[in-house]
Amino acid sequence: MKIKVGIVGGAGYTAGELIRILLHHEFVELGGIVSSSNAGNPVHLVHDDLVGETDLAFTSELAGDEDVVFLCLGHGNSKSWLHKTVLPATTHVIDLSNDFRLNADAEFEGREFVYGLPELNRSRIQQAQSIANPGCFATAIQLALLPLAGKLTNDIHVSAITGSTGAGQSLSETVHFSWRTNNVSIYKPFTHQHLGEIGESLAQLQPQSEAEIHFIPYRGNFSRGIFASVYTPSDLTQDEARELYKQFYADAPFTTVSDKEIHLKQVVNTNKCLLHVQKQGKQLLVTSVIDNLVKGASGQAVQNMNLIFGLPETTGLNLKAGLL
Amino acid sequence: MKIKVGIVGGAGYTAGELIRILLHHEFVELGGIVSSSNAGNPVHLVHDDLVGETDLAFTSELAGDEDVVFLCLGHGNSKSWLHKTVLPATTHVIDLSNDFRLNADAEFEGREFVYGLPELNRSRIQQAQSIANPGCFATAIQLALLPLAGKLTNDIHVSAITGSTGAGQSLSETVHFSWRTNNVSIYKPFTHQHLGEIGESLAQLQPQSEAEIHFIPYRGNFSRGIFASVYTPSDLTQDEARELYKQFYADAPFTTVSDKEIHLKQVVNTNKCLLHVQKQGKQLLVTSVIDNLVKGASGQAVQNMNLIFGLPETTGLNLKAGLL
Amino acid sequence: MKIKVGIVGGAGYTAGELIRILLHHEFVELGGIVSSSNAGNPVHLVHDDLVGETDLAFTSELAGDEDVVFLCLGHGNSKSWLHKTVLPATTHVIDLSNDFRLNADAEFEGREFVYGLPELNRSRIQQAQSIANPGCFATAIQLALLPLAGKLTNDIHVSAITGSTGAGQSLSETVHFSWRTNNVSIYKPFTHQHLGEIGESLAQLQPQSEAEIHFIPYRGNFSRGIFASVYTPSDLTQDEARELYKQFYADAPFTTVSDKEIHLKQVVNTNKCLLHVQKQGKQLLVTSVIDNLVKGASGQAVQNMNLIFGLPETTGLNLKAGLL
Amino acid sequence: MKIKVGIVGGAGYTAGELIRILLHHEFVELGGIVSSSNAGNPVHLVHDDLVGETDLAFTSELAGDEDVVFLCLGHGNSKSWLHKTVLPATTHVIDLSNDFRLNADAEFEGREFVYGLPELNRSRIQQAQSIANPGCFATAIQLALLPLAGKLTNDIHVSAITGSTGAGQSLSETVHFSWRTNNVSIYKPFTHQHLGEIGESLAQLQPQSEAEIHFIPYRGNFSRGIFASVYTPSDLTQDEARELYKQFYADAPFTTVSDKEIHLKQVVNTNKCLLHVQKQGKQLLVTSVIDNLVKGASGQAVQNMNLIFGLPETTGLNLKAGLL
Structure with missing residues (x-):
């Protein structure tokens, strides 16, 4: 079996990833890699680690016979792309923007988007036509919170x-190297757009919670990754909490409680998420x-594709950490 | 006037700073720079930016006629050094460790230590014999909180x-470059030792508060600096809060509300501290x-010295930021 | 087929890599991962990206039935380990130290070591009993020079x-984060120990050359990778030189001329090496x-193993770049 | 005495520095800080470390009575600015671009520009009307070479x-944080524009030399600083060479042989330059x-101003290194 894959918005960070x-996914055949501004050029001109590895070129359109199309467009552009494109209903869509993540956006012109967090929605994903791939902060924070759903009684901090790749490829002061290196700052305190999807996922498991989430997002001086700290008062002991988390993620191949x-x-x-659970006083x-680019974006998108097509969830995703 | 200055523990980061x-402080003459393991060697062998700038050498003992002695020893070692050293009562001591910061430690063998946060204790510092120089996290967090003292009614997050210099010079896994670069982690969540001094300063201004401080300290992948985010519910509007902060720091030459x-x-x-104040929902x-090495350690120590000796607070401390 | 693999010196950087x-190499079964100081502990306690991925533990000895043993010991220690260990002659050894790289060291107690640079010695490696895996600088520099062998008439600069991982795991001033970050320095100018192996490889292809290599090694403020610039006067035009390099590496799956x-x-x-060739005036x-840890060490070691066991050279080595 | 100083191009990196x-230079009074796009705004809106330190605002024009004007414009723009501006002949100009550095450019519309490398031209600078401030690479490399002038007989490598600040403030791929961090690359090998000024300075001291300079400029993943390695065959012993360098720089307050x-x-x-001299085989x-922003630009510009106005060369330039 080969899954024929198309990519729209092929020149961005998440498309590169x-x-x-996918180049080394044994069941994938790459179809159109659409980038209008790069059409005809080799993919390795933009994603230049791929020189010597592939001679694929960007295209101006999809091949048309793709089994699944990944949308790697800027937020807001997935809707307009889908609106103007005639795509067979049998073609799965996995969207990496935030256009379809909220319940209110989950249906669009006849397509039904399932929120693609496998640790939350594995069985729905396996049946899904289309996927709204979660946000990066949202992934890190939800995986830290999901096992507590049903037990949340107080505010969450x-x-x-x-890392800088979270801000994408476009140039701006806060991604200028001379500004960003050795620097730290915050942005959108308490109002980050990922709070919506986090809240809806928690509500799915604990409909009546009124626990508010107070979220301070930091910009770090590194390119990749998210470190999140989440605490809330809890009646669980540390041992109970750890056991709860380990049970919750027992079947999740990428999420591990350390x-x-x-x-x-x-x-x-x-594509991993690591969690650590501790209790200090009343705070869990x-x-x-x-x-952020793998489990927080493209890796999770492939994980969702694997689930849709009945493949082992880890296919193509046994990636070597850089660690050092 | 020249203030004769001695430094004990001369080979560490804070002593270097x-x-x-002090080399360019117009009213200072350096006396003994004590480092037993380096005695006799030029100071620039250890603090090697100083090559060409000074031929001073480390000594094994103080000169004896210092007007003020800075203790740049590891935590716990200031007490033992003072205990075994005969120092004239007229010699001021400015201690950079945490040995004398808490009220319970403020008197030691006849010496009285004033907590050396000028924004809190300026007039007491001007009269002080000895100074307990605040911790780095403690400085950043207190300056963010002091104007609210008297109005704190709820938990503080x-x-x-x-940066890595906060961990000092000794080698360990978490300061190994291969580990630390591009990395983030936390340590001592909710239990950091600086919580004690922060709590006592707040209690000095608001004796009855029961507001608990929940503090997550992060290790960043940069060498210098602390960025702190502090929030708590408040009845103040954003404008009122900003005005309150600007008033509170109107006379503080190094602390500015941006x-x-x-x-x-x-x-x-x-030696600056910058603050920014905003309101989101109920949270201030x-x-x-x-x-961390300047306002959080050696710069603030010099600021305290200036106050003790009746000099303008900024003497020797008009330091150029690196910024970029 | 499964190749049973043992690793000696299992706690270091190259062993971790x-x-x-090897955990994801489809034809490998891991046997003993020897680390005397960590014996009995899970491998993920040291190589902590592997938590959740493997429960293998360090051992105090090899299993004994390994088909190949990788020696990840400090320079000088491979000889002493081999001397005191009885290893069947049929067990291949791939040594990552510099103990056996030079011709004078290539035979040791009955073992014959082939210098394991596939781009130079592919067919000899396929027949080899044991391999001396090249040094990291030596790999980068040789791959830049090999196509010119036979045409070298003048000094090479x-x-x-x-990166810092080249200095290994042990702690020292130059790998202290506070020292290394934002810093650059050189070491062992003109005398780096890798010059020996580079010289012998060139002499293998151009026996009479007297071209001297002048080499300035820099320490960079990043953890992974080597960037080398190599120039020498040449009569080749830029086009001729590029063509020469492309021909030379036409069959090398990991070395590409960009x-x-x-x-x-x-x-x-x-595990890639990228090369770029240009002519400026007389200088090529x-x-x-x-x-440095992959093509410059552990990846190339696996490449050599693949060659010895008749596997496609790229097996297990289709690694995703971090790029960003 | 107060020197009234104007700055043109006030929003860039070198102007900020x-x-x-100058804010802490005891003999300077700041006049116009010209930035047409920022005129009227506080200087600290752009150079935001200065918030709380100065309320000066950018202006659209010079005050008119400046004693000296620093031009911090992009390369090529100083000439056009001077051409369209009527400046009294008594107003000194210190230009930080490369517009007037070469002999052929040293006279422009009646102004005579002296090449402002104090270690080479101190006495001429003291008499100068206008200064062409040296390039950053050119400063680092010349200071490494000047003492050898007269003895250069062979090619120089x-x-x-x-650092990234060498590329200025404008945004481009190679200063995007996600690209630059952990990365190294080269640019303009053998052809960097600073080779011209270096060659002319050497020719000033050794008119007949035909020693060619082969220069590979690297882009590093840090924001500030230049590390240069310069070697050439020499008949001097290491001791003789060190002595030569120490003598040559005996009177240079900022240039030290370590x-x-x-x-x-x-x-x-x-504002320092440190040099280290060693001999390996025939190579010195x-x-x-x-x-690069201080001794390689703005600091050296102030040093030149000090010389012109008869001040001690170090006035305002006793800057604290960050070191860690």
Whole structure:
């Protein structure tokens, strides 16, 4: 079996990461890699680690017979692309933007989008026509919170720091190297757009919760990864909490509860999420690390594709961490 | 006038920073720079930016006629050094460790230590015999909180990230470059030793508060600086809060309330603290940045010395930021 | 077919990288991962990206039935380990130290070591009992020079910069984060120990050359990778030189001549070497990039293993670059 | 005495650095800080480390009575600015671009520009009306070579690595944080524009030399500083060479010959140049470090101003290194 894959928005960071992964996915055949501004050029002109590895070129259109299309477009552009494109209903769509993540956006012109967090929605994903791939912060924070759903009674406090690739490829002051290196700052405190999807996922498991999430997002001086710290008062002991988390993720091939404290580089360049659970006084503290471009974007998108097509969830995703 | 200055523990990071500052302080004459393991060697062998700038050598003992002695020893070692050393009562001591910061430790063998945060204790510092110089996290967090003292009614949530110099010179896994670069982690969540001094300073201004401080300290992948985010519910409007902060720090030459959001590098290599105040919903959020080795250690120590000796507070401390 | 693999010196950087690669090598079964100081502990306690991925533990001895043993010991220790260990003659040894790289060291107690640079010695490697895996700088520089062998008539000038992982795991001032970050320095100018192996490889192809190599090694403020610049006067035009290089590496799956200028991150986390060839005046300049831990160590070691066991050279080595 | 200073091009990196230095220069009064796009805005809106330190605003024009005007314009723009501006002949101009550095450009519409490298031209600078401030690479490399002038008989090989601030403020791929971090690359090998000024300075001291300079410039993943390695065959012994260098720079307050090997951070944020001299075989190797924005630009410009106005050369330039 070969799954024929198309990619729209092929020149961006998440598309690059997707191509890197899919080139070595044994059940994938790459079809159109659409980038209007690069059409005709070799893919390795933009994603230049691929020189010598592939001679594929960007295209101006999809091949047309793709089994699945990944949309790697800027937020807001997936809707307009889908609107103007005639795509067979049998073609699966996996969208990496935030256009279809919220319940209110989950149906669009006849397509039904399932929120693609496998640890939450595995069986629905397996049946899905289309997928709204979660946000990167949202992935890290939800994986830290999901096992507590049903037991959340109080406010939740989150600080999380992300690498520069989270801001994408476009140039701006805060991604200028001379500004960003050795620097730290925050942005959108309490109002980050990922709070919506996090809240809906928790509500799916604990409909009546009124626990508010207070979230301070930091910009870090590294390129890849998210480290999140999440705490809330809890009646669970540390042992109970750890056991709860381990049970919850027992079947999740990429999400692991570590007995030791964790650090960001354990997961960079992989599709993993590592969690660590500890109790201090009344506070239950969960730390969570992911690679924002892999588990937080393109890797999770491939994980969703694997689930849709009945493949082992880890196919093509046994990625070597850089660690050092 | 020349103030004769001695330094004990002359080979460490904070001593290096102190020497760099004092070499160009117009009213200072350096006496003994004590480092038993380096005695006789030029200071620039250890603090090697100073080659060509000074031929001073480390000594095994103080000169004996110092007006002020800075203790740059590891935590716990200041007490034992003072215990075994006969120092004239007229010699001021400025201690950079945490040995004398808490009220319970403020008197030691006849010496009285004033907690050396000028923004809190300026007039007491001017009269002080000895100074307990504040911790770096403690400085950043207190400057973010002090104006609220008297109005704190609810829990306070703090996340703050520090550079590697905060961990000092000794080698360990978490300061190995291959581990630390591109990495983030936390340590001592909710239990960091600086919580004690922060709590006592707040209690000094608001004796009855039961507001608990929840503090997550992060290790960042940069060498210098602390960025702290502090929030708590408040009845103040954003405008009222900003006005309150500006009034509180109107006379503080190094602490400024910025109207724009702040970032770490605005203060690196300087003795400044920048604050930014904003309101989101019920939460009042204050961000705070300092250089942990300057305002968080050696610069503030010199600021305290200036106050003791009746000099303008900024003498020798007009330091150029690196910014970029 | 499964190749049973043993690793000696299992706790170091190169062993960690080897384990990461071999865990997903479809024809490998891991036997003993020897680390006397860690024996009995899970491998993921040291190589902590592997938590959740493997429950293998370090051992105090090899299993005994390994088909191949990788020696990841410090320089000088491979000889003493081999001397005191009885290993069947049928067990292949791949040594990552510099103990057996030079012709004078290629035979040791009955074992014959082939210098394991596949681009130079592919057919000899396929027949080899044991392999001396090349040094990291040596790999980057040789791949930049080999096609010119036979045409070298003048001195060769090399500058190259390496990441901190090249210095290994042990702690020292130059790998202290506070020292290394934002810093650059050189070491062992003109005398780096890899000059020996480079010289012998060139002499293998051009026995009479007296071209001297002048090499300035730099320490960079990043963890992984080597960027080398190599120039020498040449009579070749730029086009001729590029053609020569492309022909020379036509069959090398990991070494590619790029038409565009190259940068380090194109190859980090992969087993690739990228080269760029240009002519300026009389000087032919070749730039070369590798990941020092992969193509410069453990990846190339696996490449050699693949060759010995008749596997496709790329088996297990289709690694995703981090790029960003 | 107060020197009234104007700055044209006030929003760029070198202007920011100049303002930081001049704000604490005891003999300077700042006049117009011209930035047409920022006119009327506080200087600290752009150079945001200055918030709380100055309320000066950008202007659309010079005050008119400046004693000296610093031109911090892009290369090529100084000529056009001077052409369209009527400036009294008594107003000194210190230009930080490369418009007037070469002999052929040293006279422009009645102004005579002296090449402002104090270690080469101190006495001419003291008499100068206008100054062409040297390039950053040119400063680091010349200071490594000047003492050898008169003894250069063979080709000179230079590799040097610079921080991102050397590329200025404008956004481009190679200063995007996600690209630059952990990355190394080269640019303009053998053809860098600073070779012209270096060659002319050497020719000033050794008119007949035909020693060619081969220069590979690297882009480093740090923001500030240049590390240069310069070697050439020499008949001098190491001791003779060191003595020669020490004599040559005996009167240079900012240029020091170190007995120990040097590293970049010894000089970052200062106006210093450190040199280290060693001999290996026939090669004399000189390493050189400067901060590209200070000794390589704005600091040296102030040093030149001090010389013109008869002030001690170090006035306002006793800057604290960041070191760590």
